[in-house]
Amino acid sequence: xxxxxxxxxxxxxxxxxxxxxxxxxxxxxxxxxxxxxxxxxxxxxxxxxxxxxxxxxxxxxxxxxxxxxxxxxxxxxxxxxxxxxxxxxxxxxxxxxxxxxxxxxxxxxxxxxxxxxxxxxxxxxxxxxxxxxxxxxxxxxxxxxxxxxxxxxxxxxxxxxxxxxxxxxxxxxxxxxxxxxxxxxxxxxxxxxxxxxxxxxxxxxxxxxxxxxxxxxxxxxxxxxxxxxxxxxxxxxxxxxxxxxxxxxxxxxxxxxxxxxxxxxxxxxxxxxxxxxxxxxxxxxxxxxxxxxxxxxxxxxxxxxxxxxxxxxxxxxxxxxxxxxxxxxx
Amino acid sequence: xxxxxxxxxxxxxxxxxxxxxxxxxxxxxxxxxxxxxxxxxxxxxxxxxxxxxxxxxxxxxxxxxxxxxxxxxxxxxxxxxxxxxxxxxxxxxxxxxxxxxxxxxxxxxxxxxxxxxxxxxxxxxxxxxxxxxxxxxxxxxxxxxxxxxxxxxxxxxxxxxxxxxxxxxxxxxxxxxxxxxxxxxxxxxxxxxxxxxxxxxxxxxxxxxx
Ligand SMILES: Nc1ncnc2c1ncn2[C@@H]1O[C@H](COP(=O)(O)OP(=O)(O)OP(=O)(O)O)[C@@H](O)[C@H]1O
Ligand SMILES: [Mg+2]
Numbered sequence: 001x002x003x004x005x006x007x008x009x010x011x012x013x014x015x016x017x018x019x020x021x022x023x024x025x026x027x028x029x030x031x032x033x034x035x036x037x038x039x040x041x042x043x044x045x046x047x048x049x050x051x052x053x054x055x056x057x058x059x060x061x062x063x064x065x066x067x068x069x070x071x072x073x074x075x076x077x078x079x080x081x082x083x084x085x086x087x088x089x090x091x092x093x094x095x096x097x098x099x100x101x102x103x104x105x106x107x108x109x110x111x112x113x114x115x116x117x118x119x120x121x122x123x124x125x126x127x128x129x130x131x132x133x134x135x136x137x138x139x140x141x142x143x144x145x146x147x148x149x150x151x152x153x154x155x156x157x158x159x160x161x162x163x164x165x166x167x168x169x170x171x172x173x174x175x176x177x178x179x180x181x182x183x184x185x186x187x188x189x190x191x192x193x194x195x196x197x198x199x200x201x202x203x204x205x206x207x208x209x210x211x212x213x214x215x216x217x218x219x220x221x222x223x224x225x226x227x228x229x230x231x232x233x234x235x236x237x238x239x240x241x242x243x244x245x246x247x248x249x250x251x252x253x254x255x256x257x258x259x260x261x262x263x264x265x266x267x268x269x270x271x272x273x274x275x276x277x278x279x280x281x282x283x284x285x286x287x288x289x290x291x292x293x294x295x296x297x298x299x300x301x302x303x304x305x306x307x308x309x310x311x312x313x314x315x316x317x318x319x320x321x322x323x324x325x326x327x328x329x330x
Numbered sequence: 331x332x333x334x335x336x337x338x339x340x341x342x343x344x345x346x347x348x349x350x351x352x353x354x355x356x357x358x359x360x361x362x363x364x365x366x367x368x369x370x371x372x373x374x375x376x377x378x379x380x381x382x383x384x385x386x387x388x389x390x391x392x393x394x395x396x397x398x399x400x401x402x403x404x405x406x407x408x409x410x411x412x413x414x415x416x417x418x419x420x421x422x423x424x425x426x427x428x429x430x431x432x433x434x435x436x437x438x439x440x441x442x443x444x445x446x447x448x449x450x451x452x453x454x455x456x457x458x459x460x461x462x463x464x465x466x467x468x469x470x471x472x473x474x475x476x477x478x479x480x481x482x483x484x485x486x487x488x489x490x491x492x493x494x495x496x497x498x499x500x501x502x503x504x505x506x507x508x509x510x511x512x513x514x515x516x517x518x519x520x521x522x523x524x525x526x527x528x529x530x531x532x533x534x535x536x537x538x539x540x
Contacts, residue, residue, distance in 0.1 A: 143498070143499075143501075144501050144502070146501075148497070148498045148501070149498070150498050154487065154490075154533065154536065155536065189367055189369045189370070191369070191373070194370065194373075194374065196475065197453060197454075197475065197487055197491060198453065198454045198455070198456065198475070198491035198494065198495065199491075199494065199495075199498075200491065200494065229366075229367040229370060230370065233366050233367065233370050236363075236365065236366065237341070237342070240341040240342070241341040243341075244339070244340055244341040245341075245458070245499075265365070266365045266366070268365075269363070269364060269365020269366075270365060272365075273363065273364075273365070321497070
């Protein structure tokens with residue numbers, strides 16, 4: 001018998017609802033993102049966006065999946081990590097639905113969900129995952145019953161670095177796509193601080209230096225080109241270290257920044273060098289969305305890992321390695 | 331004709347073992363990475379080769395056991411150094427007694443401390459970069475990410491990296507191991523150690539989920 005799960009994702013600027021079945025079919029995946037006029041995301045504004053748009057998005061997800069609320073056997077929600085107000089709004093919707101439908105509730109770790117949906121799409125069993133987004137830069141692999149963060153940023157996330165630079169260059173949020181387009185026109189490489197520390201890295205020095213290049217008159221395409229080559233080169237290096245260290249045979253690229261073609265090209269080069277399989281998660285499953293929450297919710301539910309509504313408080317600082325992953329063999 | 335055996339392929343290098351000038355030697359080579367921008371690749375390979383060579387010698391001067399360097403080739407980005415007949419500390423964890431493990435980790439902490447006291451950070455202080463001879467004598471290798479004129483922040487990062495390596499690789503023993511490393515560290519650095527370990531905690535909080 002298949003189980004049908006509704007997954008709600010709302011850790012930051014996006015709200016998403018997805019319906020997934022336990023045989024691994026993504027039946028629908030609907031989302032909407034708040035685009036701040038200027039500056040970064042304001043947690044409370046984003047939360048308001050989620051509570052305003054949430055019900056409609058959920059309704060669309062059910063319609064697109066061709067199911068009614070009564071067909072839903074399980075509700076999963078993004079329990080953390082993320083922005084407190086956004087998490088709480090999303091959790092409230094999930095609790096109401098679970099109680100109303102009398103179905104179990106599952107609290108899913110956002111980062112774990114990115115990995116699991118990537119594994120579903122690629123068929124990978126046990127990858128080194130490069131997870132890159134506005135809020136996260138992590139190289140993760142499964143070891144000893146948990147997903148462990150082998151490498152991560154010591155300061156700002158790669159997507160955040162791109163967005164902040166983009167803003168100072170007058171680009172719209174999110175700036176990643178425009179930086180990628182500019183970079184394709186870039187010709188000359190200008191050195192930027194390359195900062196890898198062990199398996200971790202740092203982007204703040206690079207950001208400052210890139211802004212200085214721009215204000216010093218270096219053409220925007222060249223700055224964008226240099227940013228990409230440097231930032232992605234650093235990521236490639238820590239991915240490579242994680243592969244050499246864990247001896248895993250698969251490399252998975254996911255998160256919003258996975259949409260970047262140059263990053264994909266560089267990491268597939270890493271995979272060739274180490275003779276491992278490579279997969280870039282397709283754009284519709286790489287960003288923040290509900291299908292990944294629904295799918296991970298199913299895995300977790302089948303492993304007997306549900307949560308009582310009364311104990312389902314959100315976990316804004318939930319680290320990837322804090323959760324015991326009961327559905328994967330040690 | 332010189333004969334080589336490949337003894338390790340790291341993330342950025344190949345480690346070859348050879349016998350030359352009637353010595354057991356290691357050649358550490360950093361081959362080109364075609365997927366990186368040429369300029370970044372050329373810069374990193376050269377920079378790290380030079381850095382490693384200098385820092386291996388500099389660390390020795392500080393009394394830290396590192397392999398002696400005999401030659402460097404900047405075109406090939408390779409270094410010839412003494413072969414250390416030992417196993418990685420990483421491989422010993424789980425195979426030695428708890429008392430032994432504490433002793434090894436203390437010594438690891440002392441080596442890091444010796445570097446820090448000379449204002450040097452290692453840059454990649456993992457248990458795969460510590461080699462243990464059958465006699466129990468310990469060596470530290472892999473200085474391509476090392477740096478001089480280290481500040482409190484840089485030393486704090488170095489200790490943070492030790493902890494990161496322990497939590498990802500030796501999760502079953504991480505608490506005892508970290509404690510032993512920090513004990514060893516404290517025994518050499520003395521009162522100044524507090525400031526650095528506080529910074530280590532601070533760095534851990536900083537990067538995480540803002
Ligand atoms: N002088 C030496 N004598 C014996 N073994 C050595 C020596 N130098 C390195 N090795 C072995 O080779 C491994 C890799 O060397 P090293 O750490 O210098 O290379 P690397 O490519 O920088 O590694 P990483 O994968 O950490 O980037 C070491 O962990 C050690 O086991
Ligand atoms: Mg090494």
